[in-house]
Amino acid sequence: MNHSIPDNKKDVSRRGFFQLTLGWLAGSFAVAASAAGAVRFLVPNVLFEPSLRFKAGKPDDYPDGSVTFMEDERIFLVRQGNTFRCLSAICTHLGCTVNRADHGYHCPCHGSVFDDQGAVKSGPAPRGLEWFQVTLSKDNRLLVDKNQRVAADKYLVL
Amino acid sequence: MNAPLPKRIWQWFTRTRVGRSIFRIGLPESNLEQSQVMVSSFLLHVQPVKVHRHSLRASYSLGLGLILLYLFLILTGTGVLLMFYYVPSTEKAYDIMKDLQYVVSAGLVIRNMHRWAGHLMVLFVLLHMCRVFYTGAYKRPREFNWVIGVGLFLLTLGLSFTGYLLPWDQLAFWAITVGTNIAGYAPVIGTKLKYLMLGGNVVGQEALTRFYALHVIVLPTVALLMVAVHLWRVRKDGGLSRPDEPGDIVQQIELKQLPTNKTYGLMELARGTTPQVGKNPEDEVFAWPHLVFRELLLFLLVTAVVLFLAIFWNAPLEELANPIHPPNPAKAPWYFLGLQELVSYSAFWGGVVVPGLLVTALMLLPYMDRQRKGVGRWFARERVVANTIFSVCLVIAVVLTIIGTSFRGPNWGWVVPWKQPPAITEGH
Numbered sequence: 001m002n003h004s005i006p007d008n009k010k011d012v013s014r015r016g017f018f019q020l021t022l023g024w025l026a027g028s029f030a031v032a033a034s035a036a037g038a039v040r041f042l043v044p045n046v047l048f049e050p051s052l053r054f055k056a057g058k059p060d061d062y063p064d065g066s067v068t069f070m071e072d073e074r075i076f077l078v079r080q081g082n083t084f085r086c087l088s089a090i091c092t093h094l095g096c097t098v099n100r101a102d103h104g105y106h107c108p109c110h111g112s113v114f115d116d117q118g119a120v121k122s123g124p125a126p127r128g129l130e131w132f133q134v135t136l137s138k139d140n141r142l143l144v145d146k147n148q149r150v151a152a153d154k155y156l157v158l
Numbered sequence: 159m160n161a162p163l164p165k166r167i168w169q170w171f172t173r174t175r176v177g178r179s180i181f182r183i184g185l186p187e188s189n190l191e192q193s194q195v196m197v198s199s200f201l202l203h204v205q206p207v208k209v210h211r212h213s214l215r216a217s218y219s220l221g222l223g224l225i226l227l228y229l230f231l232i233l234t235g236t237g238v239l240l241m242f243y244y245v246p247s248t249e250k251a252y253d254i255m256k257d258l259q260y261v262v263s264a265g266l267v268i269r270n271m272h273r274w275a276g277h278l279m280v281l282f283v284l285l286h287m288c289r290v291f292y293t294g295a296y297k298r299p300r301e302f303n304w305v306i307g308v309g310l311f312l313l314t315l316g317l318s319f320t321g322y323l324l325p326w327d328q329l330a331f332w333a334i335t336v337g338t339n340i341a342g343y344a345p346v347i348g349t350k351l352k353y354l355m356l357g358g359n360v361v362g363q364e365a366l367t368r369f370y371a372l373h374v375i376v377l378p379t380v381a382l383l384m385v386a387v388h389l390w391r392v393r394k395d396g397g398l399s400r401p402d403e404p405g406d407i408v409q410q411i412e413l414k415q416l417p418t419n420k421t422y423g424l425m426e427l428a429r430g431t432t433p434q435v436g437k438n439p440e441d442e443v444f445a446w447p448h449l450v451f452r453e454l455l456l457f458l459l460v461t462a463v464v465l466f467l468a469i470f471w472n473a474p475l476e477e478l479a480n481p482i483h484p485p486n487p488a489k490a491p492w493y494f495l496g497l498q499e500l501v502s503y504s505a506f507w508g509g510v511v512v513p514g515l516l517v518t519a520l521m522l523l524p525y526m527d528r529q530r531k532g533v534g535r536w537f538a539r540e541r542v543v544a545n546t547i548f549s550v551c552l553v554i555a556v557v558l559t560i561i562g563t564s565f566r567g568p569n570w571g572w573v574v575p576w577k578q579p580p581a582i583t584e585g586h
């Protein structure tokens with residue numbers, strides 16, 4: 001019957017102390033682990049989005065001096081002479097798709113302007129547009145890898 | 159004997175065995191029954207038997223909290239109806255919106271009601287917050303109810319924002335793209351947070367599924383629980399705030415100071431200014447009919463206004479979402495346009511620092527403002543400093559929102575609303 005309710009707060013026995021500490025530890029651990037599990041569950045492992053690595057066709061599909069917009073991938077393929085580069089068309093400000101302008105690029109959403117090198121000329125964009133790595137596949141196709149960011153002066157030279 | 163026919167039918171019905179079993183008390187005829195009716199009915203027992211005259215004054219609360227409650231109910235009702243048709247699929251959602259507009263009977267009106275009630279809810283949550291601030295109603299013992307209120311404010315924005323994506327039109331797609339990118343600017347967790355919200359890198363099917371789950375179940379349930387706690391606390395904190403009156407019997411019993419050799423029934427432990435403590439009986443009136451009928455009237459009024467808006471104005475539906483062609487300008491929902499205006503100067507300051515500081519300040523406000531005077535009156539002299547600071551912030555927010563809404567056109571350049579060119583969708 002007598003469940004030894006301590007009549008004064010200062011009386012915590014050694015055993016009571018361990019029980020208390022262990023209880024709290026176990027409880028906190030259970031809560032933290034469930035929360036972590038739930039959050040991890042919500043982070044997708046597989047994406048059903050267009051692949052970040054894709055083939056952009058034969059080099060000769062792109063005339064010299066051309067800037068070609070590819071809708072599904074949201075990139076520009078830039079050819080100058082025998083060099084190839086790939087520029088992201090996603091504005092670094094808030095993710096709108098930028099348009100090609102006479103000299104550079106222009107974001108319709110909040111008016112950021114980028115030059116031909118993708119650098120910010122004006123507007124709220126905090127960074128220049130990203131450049132992605134372009135390589136040549138074994139079957140002689142341009143291969144763009146959006147996982148690989150490169151500097152603006154990196155070219156694929158053929 | 160000469161009561162109107164509906165009343166006589168009602169009186170007859172509540173005297174039958176069935177009627178009595180349902181309603182127990184018929185229409186109250188005496189003071190005793192006026193109290194009994196309030197405690198014997200599930201819906202009425204949430205409220206006190208008697209209320210202070212001050213709480214009934216429409217010029218004090220402006221009924222804003224009640225209006226919010228009713229808007230929430232209307233949103234739940236129309237939202238559940240919409241769920242009978244809506245499918246959160248990028249391939250179907252847009253067509254279903256069209257069906258609701260042109261094929262389903264009353265679909266247009268129900269969708270309109272849901273949309274306008276949603277906008278009104280955001281508006282009234284702000285107005286209610288202003289009224290609570292300007293009357294100093296967040297002070298002791300109501301500090302925590304203010305914090306719950308700030309939670310409800312954020313939930314309301316969240317509900318509105320998640321609902322925005324569901325029609326899957328251009329407006330939806332770009333507002334959510336812009337909105338989630340603003341979240342992406344949060345330090346350290348920003349990119350992860352955005353990935354988690356969208357279930358990927360872009361606004362697509364995963365994002366639609368997530369926003370749908372949040373919009374129809376997660377956020378409404380949390381909001382409902384918090385509204386329940388909020389209203390419960392309004393009552394437990396002694397009804398609406400009111401100025402101290404000379405006749406009040408001020409009794410501050412601290413629970414700890416009660417003698418410990420006695421057993422108390424829990425319902426007897428009245429703390430601070432609960433309805434029973436600190437009031438003159440003459441200032442109290444019966445909740446039935448004074449409160450109950452005002453509430454009913456306001457409910458009818460709110461429903462009528464929402465219905466009126468829904469019949470005469472259609473909720474917008476633009477073209478199908480198109481990830482390649484952002485509309486120019488791409489705008490977030492109107493209540494975020496003040497933020498977007500700031501974001502157009504600096505995404506980090508406008509998107510993260512300013513809103514973060516504002517929310518923190520709102521949460522801490524009742525604990526920072528120690529001044530005890532000036533509760534229960536609009537614009538009390540004692541609160542002139544607090545009121546001025548709040549008003550300045552408010553005016554800035556309103557001005558920024560108006561600029562973002564009406565004075566920004568293509569390329570986020572300046573336009574004047576009366577000469578606004580239509581949004582252009584640019585090609586390449």
Ligand code: HEM
Nearest residue numbers: 219221222223224226227295303304307308310311398399
């Ligand atoms: C879903 C949103 C909300 C609902 C349904 C709601 C509902 C209510 C209701 C019905 C009342 C009773 C009195 C009145 O009508 O003013 C009330 C009072 C109150 N509300 Fe809210 N509210 C909401 C949001 C908020 C927000 C955003 C805040 C502040 C940040 C807030 C803070 C308070 C406080 C402190 C009181 C007590 C006022 C007093 O005693 O004078 N509420 N609320």
Ligand code: FES
Nearest residue numbers: 091093094107110
């Ligand atoms: S998204 Fe490009 S300027 Fe804002």
